[in-house]
Amino acid sequence: MRLWALELRFLALLLVLLLQPVRAPIPRAQDVSLGVDWLTRYGYLPPADPTQAQLQSLAKLQDAIKVMQRFAGLPETGQMDPVTIATMHKPRCSLPDILGPAGLVRRRRRRRYALSGSVWKKRTLTWRIQSFSQNSQLSQPMVRTLMSYALTVWAVESGLTFQEVDSRHQEPDILIHFSRGYHQDSYPFDGPGGTLAHAFFPGEHPISGDTHFDDEETWTFGSKDGEGTDLFAVAVHEFGHALGLGHSSAPNSIMRPFYQGPVGDPDKYRLSQDDRDGLQQLYGKVSHTPGDKPTRKPLASPPQPPALPPDRPSTPVPDRCEGNFDAIANIRGEIFFFKGPWFWRLQPSGQLVSPRPARLHRFWEGLPEHVRVIQAAYARPRDGRIILFSGPQFWVFQDRQLEGAARPLVEFGLPPGEEVDAVFSWPLNGKTYLIRGQQYWRYDEEAARLDPGYPRALSLWEGAPPSPDDVTISNTGDTYFFKGTHFWRFAKGSVKSESDSPQPMGPKWLDCPAPKYDPQIPNSPKTTPKTGTCDCHCELNQASGQLLVTFLLPLLPSLAGSVFAC
Numbered sequence: 001m002r003l004w005a006l007e008l009r010f011l012a013l014l015l016v017l018l019l020q021p022v023r024a025p026i027p028r029a030q031d032v033s034l035g036v037d038w039l040t041r042y043g044y045l046p047p048a049d050p051t052q053a054q055l056q057s058l059a060k061l062q063d064a065i066k067v068m069q070r071f072a073g074l075p076e077t078g079q080m081d082p083v084t085i086a087t088m089h090k091p092r093c094s095l096p097d098i099l100g101p102a103g104l105v106r107r108r109r110r111r112r113y114a115l116s117g118s119v120w121k122k123r124t125l126t127w128r129i130q131s132f133s134q135n136s137q138l139s140q141p142m143v144r145t146l147m148s149y150a151l152t153v154w155a156v157e158s159g160l161t162f163q164e165v166d167s168r169h170q171e172p173d174i175l176i177h178f179s180r181g182y183h184q185d186s187y188p189f190d191g192p193g194g195t196l197a198h199a200f201f202p203g204e205h206p207i208s209g210d211t212h213f214d215d216e217e218t219w220t221f222g223s224k225d226g227e228g229t230d231l232f233a234v235a236v237h238e239f240g241h242a243l244g245l246g247h248s249s250a251p252n253s254i255m256r257p258f259y260q261g262p263v264g265d266p267d268k269y270r271l272s273q274d275d276r277d278g279l280q281q282l283y284g285k286v287s288h289t290p291g292d293k294p295t296r297k298p299l300a301s302p303p304q305p306p307a308l309p310p311d312r313p314s315t316p317v318p319d320r321c322e323g324n325f326d327a328i329a330n331i332r333g334e335i336f337f338f339k340g341p342w343f344w345r346l347q348p349s350g351q352l353v354s355p356r357p358a359r360l361h362r363f364w365e366g367l368p369e370h371v372r373v374i375q376a377a378y379a380r381p382r383d384g385r386i387i388l389f390s391g392p393q394f395w396v397f398q399d400r401q402l403e404g405a406a407r408p409l410v411e412f413g414l415p416p417g418e419e420v421d422a423v424f425s426w427p428l429n430g431k432t433y434l435i436r437g438q439q440y441w442r443y444d445e446e447a448a449r450l451d452p453g454y455p456r457a458l459s460l461w462e463g464a465p466p467s468p469d470d471v472t473i474s475n476t477g478d479t480y481f482f483k484g485t486h487f488w489r490f491a492k493g494s495v496k497s498e499s500d501s502p503q504p505m506g507p508k509w510l511d512c513p514a515p516k517y518d519p520q521i522p523n524s525p526k527t528t529p530k531t532g533t534c535d536c537h538c539e540l541n542q543a544s545g546q547l548l549v550t551f552l553l554p555l556l557p558s559l560a561g562s563v564f565a566c
């Protein structure tokens with residue numbers, strides 16, 4: 001089975017490489033492998049069949065990617081583009097999105113909900129928590145309360161009754177577990193992130209209706225800073241499965257497969273129309289007489305957010321709308337904005353994960369406590385590692401985990417004691433740019449050394465601000481310099497800033513209002529892009545850069561790297 005999966009991936013890659021139109025970007029092997037794995041796991045591709053030499057054709061693979069993109073509300077490109085890859089890395093439910101024989105994907109329907117095809121024949125269901133979370137600051141009574149509320153969300157719309165039973169009773173219909181790794185079903189958990197939970201559809205089997213949560217997640221409730229995973233939101237979703245609902249692509253459905261964050265007060269939470277329609281298909285319409293609002297007994301003790309370790313008094317929560325970030329990086333399609341010991345995340349959809357920042361040290365596991373500022377950050381394309389810079393040192397992370405100890409910046413070939421303001425990897429040539437003040441170095445990741453002839457003047461990037469806070473590449477491939485409250489845009493592959501630069505970053509990036517008076521409007525005397533500061537290398541870029549990018553780059557990446565001397 002393993003071998004087949006590998007072979008399948010290899011052949012899929014081969015097909016993709018052979019059949020790519022010349023100018024389309026060539027997907028990386030690991031992206032194709034991720035795509036085939038993910039699409040198979042979640043029902044978009046049929047499982048590899050060891051008894052038949054059945055291979056995924058390129059067309060089938062692209063079709064499956066498109067269906068996945070439609071389901072997730074992404075542009076239907078059929079390509080493993082950055083947004084698609086980022087979505088595949090999102091935390092989610094373990095259950096597949098496409099139920100039934102894979103490949104029989106129904107075309108766009110008015111209703112988005114899906115049904116498992118099984119339903120409880122009785123109207124009263126019993127439940128019990130068999131094992132509690134070992135890894136959460138939520139108390140056991142709190143977990144029980146949240147489960148009870150999550151079931152009530154479904155009860156008030158279906159007329160079903162849920163009864164908590166203790167262990168002396170018979171096996172309950174819905175048995176709840178917090179488990180780690182392999183836990184004796186076909187859906188092993190995978191540590192922090194990735195799959196969060198799953199539940200079994202109604203039926204006669206003892207496991208039917210059972211609901212499992214990954215105990216390696218940090219379960220929270222009503223966390224205001226987006227920390228951890230909201231247990232109430234995930235429980236409502238999983239109990240939908242336990243009642244027979246599949247995943248939905250409807251924008252407001254709790255049955256969307258991806259984790260959406262907290263959903264607010266459990267006492268006030270109400271299912272979306274799509275979820276109610278699906279439930280009604282299974283259990284019929286429940287009649288509410290006017291004024292007969294579904295009642296829920298008040299919480300014995302109002303849920304409190306879990307106690308958090310006290311912040312250092314010296315680190316008040318900063319206001320993202322004030323800009324002046326220490327570092328900004330595109331990490332798997334999400335833009336991370338670092339400021340002091342905090343950071344914000346902007347999803348590929350353009351939505352902030354939370355308006356409140358998350359704590360640096362809670363997320364980046366192993367980052368030493370004394371590091372209170374990240375000066376620059378970038379994701380290393382060759383292995384996906386994330387590199388955080390502070391002072392004359394840097395730290396390497398795989399996902400959220402630190403690898404090894406602090407390393408000196410001299411490993412990049414920089415002079416001892418040197419620090420960096422900004423670091424980015426330019427997709428045009430795959431090189432890493434390290435900026436300090438008004439100069440920059442260019443680092444060759446393959447050769448693991450600085451390119452000769454550096455540092456150079458930052459003014460070669462025409463219009464770029466000196467000492468930028470950081471530079472990053474957007475999901476569309478443009479280069480953005482950030483400084484203070486503004487950004488400067490360089491179109492894909494260009495080393496000349498666009499004429500509308502600089503612009504205030506708040507409205508575009510951070511869901512903040514535009515400043516009323518903006519002294520940095522384009523063409524103001526202070527920021528008129530300098531002309532005539534570029535040397536001959538850059539003149540070449542300006543004249544033919546776009547042409548080269550468009551026509552030659554897909555064919556000649558190495559040549560382009562040597563032509564582009566910036």
Ligand code: ZN
Binds near residue numbers: 094237238241247256
């Ligand atoms: Zn699910």
Ligand code: CA
Binds near residue numbers: 189191194195216
């Ligand atoms: Ca997990």
Ligand code: ZN
Binds near residue numbers: 183185
């Ligand atoms: Zn399980």
